[in-house]
Structures are given as C-alpha cells and as structure tokens.
Amino acid sequence: MFRVQPESGEPLYRQLIRQIEHAVATGLVEPGEKLPTVREMAGELVVNPNTVARAYRELEARGLLSTERGRGTFVVDRPPELSREARREKLRSHVERLVTEALLLRVPPDEVVAQVRREFGEAGTPPRHDGDAA
Amino acid sequence: MFRVQPESGEPLYRQLIRQIEHAVATGLVEPGEKLPTVREMAGELVVNPNTVARAYRELEARGLLSTERGRGTFVVDRPPELSREARREKLRSHVERLVTEALLLRVPPDEVVAQVRREFGEAGTPPRHDGDAA
Amino acid sequence: MFRVQPESGEPLYRQLIRQIEHAVATGLVEPGEKLPTVREMAGELVVNPNTVARAYRELEARGLLSTERGRGTFVVDRPPELSREARREKLRSHVERLVTEALLLRVPPDEVVAQVRREFGEAGTPPRHDGDAA
Amino acid sequence: MFRVQPESGEPLYRQLIRQIEHAVATGLVEPGEKLPTVREMAGELVVNPNTVARAYRELEARGLLSTERGRGTFVVDRPPELSREARREKLRSHVERLVTEALLLRVPPDEVVAQVRREFGEAGTPPRHDGDAA
DNA sequence: GTGGTCTAGACCACC
DNA sequence: GTGGTCTAGACCACG
DSSP: OOOOOGGGSSOHHHHHHHHHHHHHHTTSSOTTOEEOOHHHHHHHHTSOHHHHHHHHHHHHHTTSEEEETTTEEEEOSSOOOOOHHHHHHHHHHHHHHHHHHHHHHTOOHHHHHHHHHHHHHHTOSOOOOTTSOO | OOOOOGGGSSOHHHHHHHHHHHHHHTTSSOTTOBOOOHHHHHHHHTSOHHHHHHHHHHHHHTTSEEEETTTEEEEOSSOOOOOHHHHHHHHHHHHHHHHHHHHHHTOOHHHHHHHHHHHHHHTOSOOOOTTSOO | OOOOOGGGSSOHHHHHHHHHHHHHHTTSSOTTOBOOOHHHHHHHHTSOHHHHHHHHHHHHHTTSEEEETTTEEEEOSSOOOOOHHHHHHHHHHHHHHHHHHHHHHTOOHHHHHHHHHHHHHHTOSOOOOTTSOO | OOOOOGGGSSOHHHHHHHHHHHHHHTTSSOTTOBOOOHHHHHHHHTSOHHHHHHHHHHHHHTTSEEEETTTEEEEOSSOOOOOHHHHHHHHHHHHHHHHHHHHHHTOOHHHHHHHHHHHHHHTOSOOOOTTSOO
16 A cells, blocks of 8 residues: 655655655545554565654654554544645645646646646545534 | 755755746746856855755756856756656646645645646746747 | 776766766676665775765766665666667767777778677676566 | 857867867868868857867877968878777777667667768768878 | 765866 | 866765
8 A cells, every 4th residue: 555665765754654645635544544553564665664653753743643552553533724824825835846847847737737636536535524514 | 036945954956956947937037048157146045156056967967957168057948848748747746746735734626726827827928939839 | 896097087977977887788787786885985986975976876867876865876677768769869979989080090990890899799798687588 | 061069068179179080080171171260160160269279279289180370270181190009999998988888778789880880881981191002 | 874965165177 | 257076074864
C-alpha cells in the first residue's frame, strides 16, 4: 500500500508523510483505522524504523495521527479544522507552484483545471466526519 | 524583485530557482531579457555569489536561461518544448499534491479551481513566443 | 582507478565526469555498483570534496548516477535511453571533430577506423542490460 | 561561411578555431588562400575583434595560418608534419571520447565506423600538398 | 557517516 | 567586468 523511492532525492520520511496524507485524504484509510506498527511499516518499505517513526511523529504533531502507547498508531477521527482564511492561505503555495509550472509548460488553464477535477474525482469518497451534513 | 527566506528550510538556491521560474512564467521578465549579474543578484539577496551562480547554472541546464561568457545571463527566447504527453505527466505530481492538501483541508473542488483560475489571471500577459498565433 | 591532472586546463570536475563515464561505458564499474564516497574520492584525487560532489551531481542530472541520502552514490542499473535518431545526432560532433583532426594530420580513414575498432576492443565486456539478448 | 553560438558555452575563439580547422581540413579554403581580415571576420560573426585575433594567433602558433603584416592572414601551403607516432597519439583522446560516448549510447561499433567513413566522404577532396604522390 | 548547503575568498578565462 | 572554477571549512539533514 505504501512505497518509497530512495533515489528520488526527496527525503524518505517526507515521501511517507505525503503517502499517508494522500491515503487519508482519499479515504484509502479511514478515520479511526489503525496503521501498521513502526516495525511492520519499516519492513514493508525496507527502510530504517527511525524513518517511519519520524513520519508518524510529524503527522501526530500535525494532528492527523494519534499514538496510543502499547496499542498502536491511529488515524484521528476528526483532524483539527482551520479557518476558511487559513485554509485558503495554506493552499496558496501549492496553487502558485502548479500554475507556474503550467505557464512554463504552456498548458492552458482549462486543461489544468480539468486535471485538477479529474484528480478530485479519482479520490473517490472523501472521508466523512461527525460534523458533516448528514 | 527577488527575495529569499533563509529561515524557511528550503535551500536558498532552490528558492531563487522557483522565483526566477515564476517571474519568467508570469512574464515579469521577458524572453531575451538580461538578468542581474551574479554579483548584483547576490548583493540584492544578501547571499553568496556561489549560491546565485548555482541557481543560474541549474536553470541553464533546464534550458530556461542562457549565459554568455563575459556578457551576462539571459532568459532564453524560447524554452525547449515537451510533448503534450510529457507536459501532462510533469504536472501530475503538482496536481496530486494540491488535491491531497485540499482534501485534507476540506476545501471544496470549486474553491480550489477558483483559486487556480485566479492565479492564472494574476499572471497577466504570459510570455509570447514565435510560434504563437498573432 | 581515477586520477586528474590539475595542470591540463580542463576543469577538474569535468575530467572526473569523463573518467566516470569512461569507466561505466567500458564496464570498469558495473551497473548498481557503489562509487567511492565523496570524501573518499576527494582524498584519492587530492581535490576538494565539493569538486567531487559537483561531478557526482552533474552525472546524476544526466541519469548516469543515483545518490541515496546517507548511503552513497551508485551507478544506475539502466541509464535513460535516447531515440535512435537522438543517439546518432549526439555522436555527430564527436565524429566531426575526430575526422577534422584526422584530415589535418593526414591520417588516412582506414587508420582512423582501425584505431576506433581497437578502442572498442579494449573496452572489454560492455555493461549488460535487462533488455539485451541473453 | 563561419558562424558562432555565444550560448553554447564553448569559448567563441575556440569555436572559430575549430571552424577554420574544419574548413582547411575539408578543402573549403585552400592552401595559400587569404582569410578575411580580423575586422571583417569580427563583423561577420558579430564578435569582438579581439576574439578573432586570438583565434588567428593560436592557429598561427599551430602552423596552420601565417600572418604577413600589412597583407593579411593566409592558410599556409603545407602545415608542419608530425611523425606517424605523434599523429596517432594526437588522435587518441578524440577516439577515446567518441568510443566512450558510443558505448554509453549503446551505438554499435559498425554504426560508428559507418558514420566516420561518411564524414570522411562528405569532406570531399582533401587538400593537396607538394609532397603528395602526384 | 552520508551527501547537501552555504560562505568566504582567491584566481582565472573570456569578452 | 562577466561568469567559471576551486579551496577551505562550517553546519545540517538524513538514515
């Protein structure tokens, strides 16, 4: 379910962070679900357990995971919410990088937007939360 | 016109690369235009000239800049084109990261798309090229 | 195994690039093999580690080497392939320079060809790749 | 007849040296023929006259050109000959670079040889010299 | 212990 | 005056 590319240049622990975020965001792993132990995950990915531990630690700091000593690491039921303004701000650099790349590659806006919508579509059912309109 | 944040963790030369790419993509600097000399740019940014030289060198390797010995560094007239397929592929990771972040932040697709379109809009006049319809 | 001549005028990092390319091309170092660490190589050649790092970095950009953080630098298993057309084009300038020199030195074509074949012969076993006929 | 690429990275004076050598080697300019003056050549190439002067000076040092003050610069009638051994040695690095590149690009020896022979063929009539079998 | 980044400063080739 | 190369040495991120 998870995999890393040691030759990509991107730090292994950060690749893992992105993949866990992606899995949570797209609903591949659900709120409350238990993640593999550090050792299990390290075995699967063939990386140093410290690397996995670091990824879990940072995701816990972000409020996406929760570690219960002796029981394991879990996806939190409801990640902390940010204000509408804060959310938009947090997306800005991602948007700017995407658009910069698109302009350099001369990919027209409509095509970029189509690709974004497609990516949202492929995400399937997004994770549900308690407070959502039922 | 350019600035870097030493405390951001992102390597200085890579911040500069992104900013120059952004400036070229949005037309802030035009094809054929001369960039500040390595020493000038280093002075403005308050970084070591080697750091600027590295950014210029990497952008030259990517075909975005061109340096002429003793004269200076210039934005190329027409950056190398990629195939339609290669371009879409090169955008994919950017799109995936943006959408992952949006899903986690629970920003709805329409709002993301709006922000993307706004960013395209702010880009103003994109750089013109020979082959473009006049 | 590697050596540089500081008095030759050719930049040290480029001499090293040529030597590593030559070693890979002739099979002296095999795909997947680990190269000396930056510091080891710098010690052997009696040059600054930065100089070695630059050579490694450029060869990585060309797709010939691959570095894994904290582990070292390796020869890639299978370097990126170019189209038949692109390959021939990339050889052209080398061929033209060789033939120009030969004409000026009045070395007859047959002798040049013989020397080329001899050089191919000395290369010994070229590196094997997955797709090769077994 | 001559042209340089300021953006290629290769020093302009060396590009010019190669082109004059190539023209002489292939017979495009004949022994005894007068070359354009430094200023004429600089005008054609749109480069600094110093650059042309340097190329002429180095070719004169190699014995390929001869400058007669007030009359101009000429291709010598008969360039100095080297011993059979010296000639082969002088070709060696060219051969090695060509073969290294060919091995990396996986271009088979026969194809390289064919390209070399073709380049010899396109050279047309090589320059004749006094001592040649008549 | 590995490579990556950055600085300071020197020297040089080129135009 | 321009960029290119190299050195020395420090600090850091990563595994």
